[in-house]
Amino acid sequence: MTWRTIPQMVLSTADRFGDAEAVVDGPLRITYIELADRIRRAAGAFAAAGVRKGDRVAIWAPNSAEWIVAAFGLLTAGGVLVPVNTRYKADEATDIVRRSGAKLVLVQKGFLDLDHTLDVDVPTIDVKSDFLSSGEPFECEIDGEDIADIMYTSGTTGRPKGVMMNHLQTLRMFSEWCDLADLRQGDRYLIVNPFFHMFGYKAGLVASMIRGATVLPVAVLDVEDVLDLVEREKVTMLPGPPTLYQSLLSAPRDRDLSSLRAAVTGSADIPVELIKRIKSDLPFETIMTGYGLSEGGTATASRPGDTFEQIATTVGTPCDGIEVRIADDGEVLIRGYNVMQGYLDDPVATAEAIDADGWLHTGDLGELDSGGRLRIIGRKKDMFIVGGFNAYPAEIEGFYLEHPDVDQVAVIGVPDERLGQVGKAFVVPKRPVSADELIAWGRERMAGFKAPRYVEFLDALPLNATGKVVKDQLR
Incomplete structure (x- = not known):
């Protein structure tokens, strides 16, 4: 891997993939050359708005081409991305914007009729306005060990905590993820997982930029829309929760899903029968399951050759450079380059999560089978x-x-x-x-x-x- 930062990797796509389609969002079609230009201009807009290296900016908006340009433009300007869950109400979003110290908030006004009025004195910009295209091309000098994003994850104490990850961690982890998930150059990747979530942003956008896949963002998951897009755009890559594949299996037989090749799922117990049916009744050639969390990214993944039962009942073996062990009380512990840089402004919670030997205490209960595959068996707390x-x-x-x-x-x-x-x-x-x-x-x-x-x-x-x-x- 030659890149040290996410902007370095993303901007290199113009040379690596040129006129190949980078993003297809409704009628909007953007090539990799055009995307890199839009990202540089967005970086200039953030800089002109007073965003300096290390400043945080929140994006509270659904999956769209604008979200992609805003996020990578912000990183290119030296900023730190704070994605906010689109399902949050104004009070919940206000809490995160306030505690993250965000200098700016981008929203999509009118989305799902949500009230985007925040009770905090921070400028709010509509991501669909002409703000992103208003800047002069700009790039800030940043380093791989600088914090790239702060993703908020609820803790069992009830208050979401800001997980800090740097550029190098994300690039290493999701370069490997591309191999494990069978993401290829030229793939057409329908992203139903929300961009505010690691699965949508990192295993979705970052991975697509690493590989040179075409991103098709989905703002609201509607199975009919997904089927239409798969048919019309010849989608090859379709990760999602098990419920998505159940919906595909019950779709009318006259729908042309023959382009689908790679499936990735996780986040819940999966019936063995569902995995068998995904493989036998749908055109997917590969299915990957994995285990991850905001504090440690994707820690384990299934491998080619795993049986249906192994894919359905375990979350695979540790990724490269990552150790997994089970504590005496059954808690899953993780150690490696992937472990977060800590919780923002919360050294006490950080020390509780990462012990003196560098082990991240996940709060999940698990066991390892004879082949070293991790099985998640419950929550240490009540999640x-x-x-x-x-x-x-x-x-x-x-x-x-x-x-x-x-x-x-x-x-x-x-x-x-x-x-x-x-x-x-x-x-x-x-x-x-x-x-x-x-x-x-x-x-x-x-x-x-x-x-x-x-x-x-x-x-x-x-x-x-x-x-x-x-x-x-x-x-």
Whole structure:
């Protein structure tokens, strides 16, 4: 690998891939030469707006060509990218913008009718405006060990923490990911995973720039739209959650999906039968599963030759330069170049996550099989996964305790056929209140994946001797 920074790699695509299509977003088609030019101009716009080396800028917008230009333009200007979950409500986004110290926020006004009004004194720019094209071409001198992005991940204490990663970490990790996932030059990569997430941004955009694939961003996952794009644009690469492949399997047989070659999934337990059907009933030649987290990127991956059972029930073996071991209490520990540079402005949480020997404590429980493949068997804390997104009960409980009629609350994940798991809240009320009212109240204040789908009322929560809620009894 010859690049030390993400901008160096991205801008080199003009020479490496020239007039090949870089991005196809609706009617917009951009070549690699044009993309590099747009990125340099966006860098100039950020510089003109006062963004200096090391300054943070938040992007709170859905997948689009503009998001790509904004993110890589910001890095080229020397800035640090802070992606914000598009499902967040204004209060949740405000908290991240404030704590990240962002100098600027880019939003897509009108997206999903969300209120993009932030309660913080930071300039907000519409990513679809002419801002990105308003600058003179510019590049800032940066180094591979400079922080490239701060991705916020909820912690079990309920407050999202800012994970800092540098340029070199991302480039090394996702260069290898391209090999493991069978991403090739000229591939047409439909990215349904959100860009605010590592899977969409790094395994999506960064990997595509490394390889020279054409990016087709999807703002909102609609299966009919996905089928149309696969047919019309001859999509070859289609990573996504298991639910996406289930939808493809139930698509009408007259849809032409013959171009599909490479599948990548993860983030949930996968039925062995689903993996078999992806291979037998769809045109995919390769299927990869893996395990990763914001604090450590992609740590393990399946390998060519793994059986259906191994692909479905394990998350593969450690990637190059990464060690995985299981602690005495069953927690998965990871060590290597991939481990984050720490949590932004939170040395205490950083020290709790990374021990003196450099092991990252993931909070996941797992075991290694005889071939060294990692199997994830549960959460050390109470986290549950809703359609690929991590939901943390402590954070959700904090929201519900603000409701005037709620005295006590405990949240757990319960099985859901479509999303894997969804939230259920057990509530001890102060005064009469309906389940429907509490569910609606939660949806108003929280991202959709966090908001509980069910509410059950109790006279008292089950407590242990130290006064902690015994959630196993609730399950």
